[in-house]
Amino acid sequence: MTSLVTARNVSKSFGPVRAVDNVSFEIEKGKITGLFGPNGAGKTTLLKALLGLTDCDGDLSVLGLDPFRQRKELMKNICFIADVAVLPRWIKVEQLLDFVEATHPNYSRKRSEELLARTKVRKDAKVRELSKGMVTQLHLSIITAVDARLLVLDEPTLGLDIIFRKEFYSNLLNDYFDGERTIFITTHQVEEIENLMTDIMFINDGRLLLNTSMESLAGKFVELVTSGENADKARQLGPIYERDVFGKKVMTFEGIDRDKVAAFGELHTPSVADLFVAKVKGAAA
Amino acid sequence: MITNQLALVRRELWEHRSIWITPAAVATITTLLAVAMVIAVAAFGEILNPDIEKIADATVPESVRRVALAGFLLGNTSVFLIAMWFLAIFYCLDALYAERKDKSILFWRSLPITDAETVVSKLLTAAIAIPLATMVAVIISHLLNLIIISIWLAAEGANPMRFIWGAVPLFDTWIAVTTILIAVPIWMAPLLGWFLFISAWAKRGPLLRAVLPIAILPILEYIVFRSWALGEAILTRLSIVTMPIFDSISHSGFDEDDLESILSENLSLVSWLDYGKFLTSIEVWTGLIVCGLFITAAIYVRRYRDES
Numbered sequence: 001m002t003s004l005v006t007a008r009n010v011s012k013s014f015g016p017v018r019a020v021d022n023v024s025f026e027i028e029k030g031k032i033t034g035l036f037g038p039n040g041a042g043k044t045t046l047l048k049a050l051l052g053l054t055d056c057d058g059d060l061s062v063l064g065l066d067p068f069r070q071r072k073e074l075m076k077n078i079c080f081i082a083d084v085a086v087l088p089r090w091i092k093v094e095q096l097l098d099f100v101e102a103t104h105p106n107y108s109r110k111r112s113e114e115l116l117a118r119t120k121v122r123k124d125a126k127v128r129e130l131s132k133g134m135v136t137q138l139h140l141s142i143i144t145a146v147d148a149r150l151l152v153l154d155e156p157t158l159g160l161d162i163i164f165r166k167e168f169y170s171n172l173l174n175d176y177f178d179g180e181r182t183i184f185i186t187t188h189q190v191e192e193i194e195n196l197m198t199d200i201m202f203i204n205d206g207r208l209l210l211n212t213s214m215e216s217l218a219g220k221f222v223e224l225v226t227s228g229e230n231a232d233k234a235r236q237l238g239p240i241y242e243r244d245v246f247g248k249k250v251m252t253f254e255g256i257d258r259d260k261v262a263a264f265g266e267l268h269t270p271s272v273a274d275l276f277v278a279k280v281k282g283a284a285a
Numbered sequence: 286m287i288t289n290q291l292a293l294v295r296r297e298l299w300e301h302r303s304i305w306i307t308p309a310a311v312a313t314i315t316t317l318l319a320v321a322m323v324i325a326v327a328a329f330g331e332i333l334n335p336d337i338e339k340i341a342d343a344t345v346p347e348s349v350r351r352v353a354l355a356g357f358l359l360g361n362t363s364v365f366l367i368a369m370w371f372l373a374i375f376y377c378l379d380a381l382y383a384e385r386k387d388k389s390i391l392f393w394r395s396l397p398i399t400d401a402e403t404v405v406s407k408l409l410t411a412a413i414a415i416p417l418a419t420m421v422a423v424i425i426s427h428l429l430n431l432i433i434i435s436i437w438l439a440a441e442g443a444n445p446m447r448f449i450w451g452a453v454p455l456f457d458t459w460i461a462v463t464t465i466l467i468a469v470p471i472w473m474a475p476l477l478g479w480f481l482f483i484s485a486w487a488k489r490g491p492l493l494r495a496v497l498p499i500a501i502l503p504i505l506e507y508i509v510f511r512s513w514a515l516g517e518a519i520l521t522r523l524s525i526v527t528m529p530i531f532d533s534i535s536h537s538g539f540d541e542d543d544l545e546s547i548l549s550e551n552l553s554l555v556s557w558l559d560y561g562k563f564l565t566s567i568e569v570w571t572g573l574i575v576c577g578l579f580i581t582a583a584i585y586v587r588r589y590r591d592e593s
Contacts (some may be wrong), residue, residue, distance in 0.1 A: 053394060055589070074399035088300070088389035095299050102292035103396050107338075 002029045004150050004182050005050060009207075010058035019045040019207035020056065029149075034193055034259075036276050037203035043186045046203065047154050050184070051080055054232070063149060076105055078141035080152040087135055089128035100142055111145035115175060131234040133164035139165060140168065144176045151176060153185040165192060167180050190273045200272060202279050209279045218269040221278075222258055224251045226265030234264040241278035252278035289398055296413055297333045300383070301376055304415055309424030311368045315361050323437040330563030336360070340448060341438060347452060353555060354453040358427050362462050365426070366469065366525055369419045373411045373470060377480035380582060382491045387489040390587075400588040404481065408580060411477050412451030412470035420466050424459060431455075454553065461554035466531070468563060472528045475572045476519075485583040522572065530563040 004120060005027035006108045013022040020042045037043045049056040052067030052074055060067060076236060087096070093116070095169055101109045116123070119137045129137060138154065157165040171195060177183060189194060200217070202210040212220060224236050231249040235242070241249035252270055253261060261267065272279065298304055322334065332338040339345050339353035381404065384390040393403065431453065435445035470477060483495040503516030521527045563569060 051395070053391075071394075072399045074398050075395060082391040082395070086388050086390075086392040088384070088392065089387055090300055092299075095296075099292055099296055100396065102295075103289055105397070105400055130445050 002095075003027065004063055006059070006061045007050075008059040010046070010049060010056050010060050012049060012054065012056040018206050020049065022058070022207050022247070023203070023206070024206060025201065025211050027150075027182060027184060029182055030179050031198045032177065032185070032193075033185045033197055033199040033201060034190070034197040034272075035203060036190060036272070037183065037186075037199045038280060041144060041203045042206040043203055044154060045150060045206075046186075046187065047080075047082075051078065051152060055176065066239040077149045078152065079146050079150075080154070081136075081139055081143060081156045087127045087139055090126065092126050093126060093130075093138060094123045096127070096138070097123075100146075104146060106147040107142075108145045108147070112141045114139035116146060117169075123199045133160050136160060136164060137170060137171075139174075144171070149181060151183045153183065153187075155187055156185070157189065165189065168270060169193065169196060180181070191271075193262055194272045197272075202276055204280050204283060209283055210275075215274075217275070220255060221270050221275055222253050222256060222261065223268040223270040223274065224253065224261050224265050225249070226251065226266070230264040234261055237261060240282035243277075250274075252282070255259065286402070289402055290406055290409065293398070293403060294410050297406065297410040298414060299349070299379070299408075301379065303419045304373060304376065307368050307372045308365060308419045311365050311513070311591070312422040312426040312429070314424045316433070319430045319433045321342075322421060323433055327440075328439065337434065340452075341441070341443065343443065343448075350448070350452045352452055354406050355458055357430075358453070358458050359462075359554075361426060361430060362423055362458075364418050365423050366465070369415060369466070369469065372419075373415050373473065373477060375412050375478055376415065377407070377477050378484050378491050378495055380410070380481060381485035381587060382487060400487065401584045404580060404584045404587060405508070407429075408576075409483060411481075414472070416470060418468040420463055423462055423466075426459070428457070457553040457555055461558060462562075464555070464558055465525075465528075468528055468530050469525055471569060472530075472572065473522060474576035475579070478576035478583075482579040482583045482586070485586045494561065499506065523570075528563065529566040529568065530558050530560065532559045532562045 003026040003235055005025075007026070009016060010020055010023045021041075023046065035043055035046070045054065047058060047198060051056040052062075052069075052071035053069045054173050058098050062074060062075050067074050091099075097109055097112055100107050100112075113123075116138065119132050119134065119141070121130060121141075127138070130138065140156075157168050160168065169192060172183070185193060185197075197214055199213050200210065201208060224234055224239070225245070225248055229249045231251075235250055236250075237253065237256060240254050241252045243250050252275065258267060293540055322337070325339075326332050330340065336353040336357040340357065342350075345353075349412070349481055384393060394400075435449050438445045438448050479499070480495050483491050487494045499519050503513065503519060506515045507513060
């Protein structure tokens with residue numbers, strides 16, 4: 001396996017605040033990694049460091065390059081959508097395609113035009129005349145047409161309605177992802193990408209709480225639904241988090257043998273959203 | 286590198302349409318003024334513009350008519366120069382500010398273009414694209430103005446070929462104007478650099494942040510040191526007529542007497558400009574160095590500042 005991203009002890013401070021605190025991880029080729037964290041957890045700072053938009057301490061290598069010092073070289077092989085609102089509002093769709101074509105060596109205008117033909121985005125329209133969903137379609141049509149090895153998405157569907165959000169991810173999988181390419185994504189809408197991720201990372205207070213593959217999730221975490229005496233017994237086994245649901249206790253265990261807890265109630269593999277809450281709140285407790 | 290620069294400058298023309306709208310508007314206004322003047326002359330029989338009076342006077346010698354025509358065209362050009370001055374300054378002030386205000390900077394920075402390339406493209410737009418657009422408009426305005434006067438003369442029974450087209454030092458004027466248009470941004474370079482730097486740096490209100498220091502620092506200098514060196518340097522740069530390229534004539538500006546002495550001796554406007562003085566002037570070169578420092582600072586700010 002080849003690592004596209006290697007981070008070792010990466011930190012970034014803003015004054016006394018450590019936005020990213022000693023983070024180490026690797027992202028391998030062909031993976032779709034989701035990065036989750038509450039607001040202010042350091043997600044965006046980490047992404048910015050990966051994209052060379054901000055300097056950081058520690059060793060960070062993206063596609064074998066130092067992102068901050070070799071940003072131009074890096075941007076030939078990386079695409080990113082930072083937020084839906086970043087396309088300049090004054091530009092015409094056609095001008096935007098002209099500009100990317102002139103400045104990006106790995107861009108296929110033809111591909112963009114094919115993708116746009118499937119949408120309602122007119123080439124003579126200005127970005128400000130497009131709806132939020134159409135702006136995202138336009139942006140996606142551009143980055144999908146770049147033959148990039150790594151795609152970084154930071155809250156790409158923020159503010160979009162559910163139809164556009166669903167369409168965004170289905171287009172992403174159908175038009176961009178081919179097993180050779182790699183996607184790194186952050187979003188608050190965990191449920192939407194739960195089924196397409198291959199790997200998952202949790203970050204809170206600048207530290208990585210979790211970094212694992214989706215496949216190994218079931219082996220590492222188990223959720224027990226229990227009540228009464230059984231709950232007290234199960235609590236002895238040290239759940240990382242416990243919550244109440246309809247009068248029952250739901251406990252999340254990490255790295256425990258399923259057989260040990262099976263006797264106390266019903267077992268599930270936690271959803272990513274529940275696991276996220278368990279890890280973040282559990283770590284805070 | 287060059288393809289990127291061309292694409293970047295073209296993008297500036299898309300975004301800042303004032304770069305071509307302003308000179309086009311000035312050309313329209315000067316042309317409409319010429320039409321109004323001709324109509325006024327036809328209606329009231331009195332010519333208010335002394336240059337036009339000389340041009341239309343059959344009794345004046347050829348050399349005087351030449352001077353009058355050149356004076357008329359230069360007067361017309363000066364309006365474009367003033368417009369270009371404002372255009373260049375306001376463009377620079379907006380160039381690196383607008384992309385942060387509309388948050389498109391993250392999109393631009395997602396493309397394989399360095400911050401240096403982007404900032405340099407903004408400077409090139411101010412120093413080359415704006416003068417070029419102005420020059421095109423000046424040429425069109427000159428031709429339209431002369432055509433309007435020709436029509437009027439023809440209607441009055443005079444021969445425009447003799448009064449206008451045979452006498453006007455058109456190409457000489459155009460080459461001289463082009464030279465001046467190239468020299469202006471070089472002369473203004475430290476100011477353009479300053480405005481671009483403020484544009485990259487200011488979180489809001491770039492105009493105020495750009496103007497206040499250049500207004501207050503000279504006053505402080507006067508209060509503390511009782512000297513006016515900085516104020517004088519800034520005022521000199523803000524003015525076009527102080528350029529060393531005009532050193533061979535008096536600093537009083539485009540004086541009719543100067544013109545007369547130059548053109549009556551069959552000299553040209555082009556030969557009247559002091560290129561050597563301009564290119565060897567310490568002021569010009571220090572100005573370019575100061576501009577370079579501000580541009581470097583602007584690149585640094587765009588590259589290192591976290592916009593989140």
